[in-house]
Amino acid sequence: MRMRKKKWTAPYLETREDVMVFHPEEYKGKWRDVVKGNLLHVEIGSGKGDYWLGMSKLYPEEAWVGVEKVVDVAGIAVRKSEGQVSENMKFVNQDAEDLALWFAPKEIDVIHLNFSDPWPKKRNAKRRLTHAGFLARYEEVLSDDGKIIMKTDNSGLFEYSLVSFAQYGFILDEVSVDFRRVEHPEDVITEYERNFMDKGQPIYRAIWKKGGKVCSKE
Numbered sequence: 001m002r003m004r005k006k007k008w009t010a011p012y013l014e015t016r017e018d019v020m021v022f023h024p025e026e027y028k029g030k031w032r033d034v035v036k037g038n039l040l041h042v043e044i045g046s047g048k049g050d051y052w053l054g055m056s057k058l059y060p061e062e063a064w065v066g067v068e069k070v071v072d073v074a075g076i077a078v079r080k081s082e083g084q085v086s087e088n089m090k091f092v093n094q095d096a097e098d099l100a101l102w103f104a105p106k107e108i109d110v111i112h113l114n115f116s117d118p119w120p121k122k123r124n125a126k127r128r129l130t131h132a133g134f135l136a137r138y139e140e141v142l143s144d145d146g147k148i149i150m151k152t153d154n155s156g157l158f159e160y161s162l163v164s165f166a167q168y169g170f171i172l173d174e175v176s177v178d179f180r181r182v183e184h185p186e187d188v189i190t191e192y193e194r195n196f197m198d199k200g201q202p203i204y205r206a207i208w209k210k211g212g213k214v215c216s217k218e
């Protein structure tokens with residue numbers, strides 16, 4: 001997501017102690033103390049925050065942590081939450097490559113990947129949020145009955161991800177190649193998703209569970 005530099009975002013985020021977590025590593029194993037809810041959801045790559053904000057309102061009894069690495073995008077997401085922050089929402093403006101430093105083993109119940117950057121060039125494959133390197137982190141921090149939910153418009157990334165998860169040992173639990181063919185009021189539409197839906201493009205979605213025994217990647 002390329003945007004013109006915004007000078008206000010970094011200082012603004014500093015003022016939002018009500019929702020920002022500036023040192024996520026301090027809460028490793030203790031997230032339930034800082035964000036209230038019976039299930040811990042983490043959205044990686046929250047963008048401008050519609051999903052994070054909308055789902056935290058739709059499921060107020062569950063805990064929602066948004067993670068977005070780009071400060072200017074995070075600023076927009078967090079600004080949207082002004083006046084509607086509840087105790088079940090937190091936001092992290094950092095790179096999710098450090099996920100396993102922030103969360104203890106098995107601490108997260110659900111990881112959401114919404115319209116992740118596809119990084120189509122092979123030399124950038126490690127940056128894909130469904131690359132084996134990221135799956136290893138997810139496998140560590142997900143609870144035993146935890147799951148990963150992915151939505152994308154990108155058929156190439158979707159195909160890659162199906163293979164990547166399978167090779168890693170995750171179990172495919174649900175798959176749709178046209179998720180919005182029917183109404184899904186239980187699932188908030190993201191900014192990117194709205195854009196693709198308006199263009200009539202199908203939305204791909206899959207859910208994976210942890211396997212009984214997940215293979216390590218060589």
Ligand SMILES: C[S@@+](CC[C@H](N)C(=O)[O-])C[C@H]1O[C@@H](n2cnc3c(N)ncnc32)[C@H](O)[C@@H]1O
Pocket residue numbers: 001044045046047048067068069070073094095096097114115116117129190191192193
């Ligand atoms: C294509 S946008 C989609 C935004 C939003 N999820 C949506 O569906 O509208 C992907 C977002 O993921 C963020 N992102 C990509 N890799 C990330 C990482 N390793 N950690 C945190 N955020 C990441 C990008 O900065 C970008 O804002």
